[in-house]
Amino acid sequence: MHRVAVIAVDGVAGFDLIVPGQVFGTAHSVGKAPGALLGAPLYEVKVCGRPSELMVTGVGGADLFRLSALYDLAEAVDADTVVLPGMPMPGVEPAAGPAVATTAELAEVLRVVSAAYERGARVVAICSGAFVLARTGLLDGRRATCHWTDLAAFATNFPAVHVVPDVLYVQDGRLVTAAGAATGTDVCLHLIRQDFGSAVADDVARHFVATPQRDAAQAQLVVHKAPHPGGDSLEPTMRWMREHLGEPLTLADVATHAGVSPRTLNRRFREQAGTTPMQWRLRLRIHHAQELLETTTLSVDQIARHCGFGTAIALRQHFARLVHQSPLAYRRSVRANKNGSGNGSRSDG
Template sequence: MFQRILARYGGGVHEVAVVAMDSVVPFDFGVPLDTFAWTGRYRVRVCGPRRTVRSELFEIKVPHGLDLLSEVDTIVLPGHDPDLAVPRQVVEALRQAAARGTRIASICTGAFAFAATGLLDGLRATTHWRGARELAARFPSVEVDPDVLYVDNGQFLTSAGAAAGLDLCLHMIRHDHGSAVAADAARMAVMPLEREGGQAQFIVTPPATPQGAELEPLLRWMEANAGRDLTLADVAEHAGMSTRTLNRRFREQTGTTPLQWLHRARVRQAQHLLETTKDSVELIASKVGFGSATAFRDRFKRIAGTSPQSYRTAFQGCRS
């Protein structure tokens, strides 16, 4: 069924429905409306379970009911407050549309409504990094990947928060109509057709430092001395315990090892320097305690999901 629908993508107008529910996120809601419309290849309409939808900032008069979902090729679920129950009629309408082969995509916390249908069970999916842990807890049958910008399972697609919805829309446009059409839409959005790296590069999360925990003074010392060539033995000596005891305490209180915690502290310091200075990557690697620029680039890529230079370009807008 889905393949028959895909056969229609190459010609004619592609029908898109954006579902509006109470607490809809304005940015997530607007992205598919504009992005698809810029191409001239899509007819985009808004529908919902109610004719008046309230967000935190405004009310929306919804022109179509959920029966629209039986007529379209693609359904987009923008983000909404994940603590609000998904209306039963929305769940049923999405399941029926899926059975007909309709493509369904979610943006940001729209993944919660998507997962509530059961359609994502057994599949990989993503959402905004701040909601990823909650999505995984509520829907254990869904394989939640918090590090990517979007996930394409074919008929079902999910994206991370905010601008990642634009990445997903451009991805669908490119799939439907080719790179040239998608590139035109990207130029209208003043953004690249493809962004390097995943969601991890946008997550500013310092290494875990549990307040009041036994290791808190040690963690503060490690962060302050991250630029030194610290070994596990150095950290254990400063803590006044054996390396075995140190590893056990770290696992208990931070969920990781001393060296892994130190690597994250160093990468976070490097991110700050990449954002605020013109220092070379080699100099930054030395400043934050990596023995070589190669080791630094490898560790930075593992933790941040992109290269130091790409991170600098994205967050400072310059090249060194």
């Protein structure tokens, strides 16, 4: 199984701490009933920290409860994926709250994370965990993000890091940073999809009654305006777009279905989905292509036509840009992982 170590220190954010164990722990090899958790577990998740009790916190650093980590911090060195939840630390003071963990504890966390990365692990930082990851120096010259309330402090504290604002999460090689809160679920689903394919990730999402895939480039802070008296939800139009995924729809076609101008459609889509109609539809098409590559023997040409790309060349171009692999390489990697002969975390590209 893919081994995941979630780091726990005094003052760790409760939501960030629990989500990885819940999401990764739910991933099973796909059974006959979607969402029914049939098949073998695909991840082994351990919470690693000091054996004595530590405080778990909520919003603003408010104390929630105490727990003791079941596994020693040193065990994280051998993990395939190391997760750094939000954790206030000495010298790292984002808006999340006051420093709680000791300097010695921080030094040990930095040592363990660096050692795990050196031996090939993937490191995931959620919310203010990005501050801790940046302290290792691994993010220097790399792209990263964190919670929108902490972006200015992050950029000030770590000028060598290329801070990417207004996104849900960023993956740069084996380093992944997420905005925090609900994006912890998004990034875990993204990594499950990367490790074991869309069918497994969608199965987990269905079990949690969660959105299978939110675009990583979606804005963190989407301001939802009050609906007009007549109603302006785009859900009927989005459902229609899903049902006509393989057809060559234009922006004008979508606007006509929604009963608005293209300009109004773009504005409402950004308000409600955080992206444009055509980008949203492109992501759906790529996601469907991933499913077909995993679950069928259709050729790339057949999949391209089925998903509305028209030609294999168009599918390959969009697929490479969004998935960072060719369609056939993606099919091979997913099959290798499902057969136990590959590991999605052992690549820095």
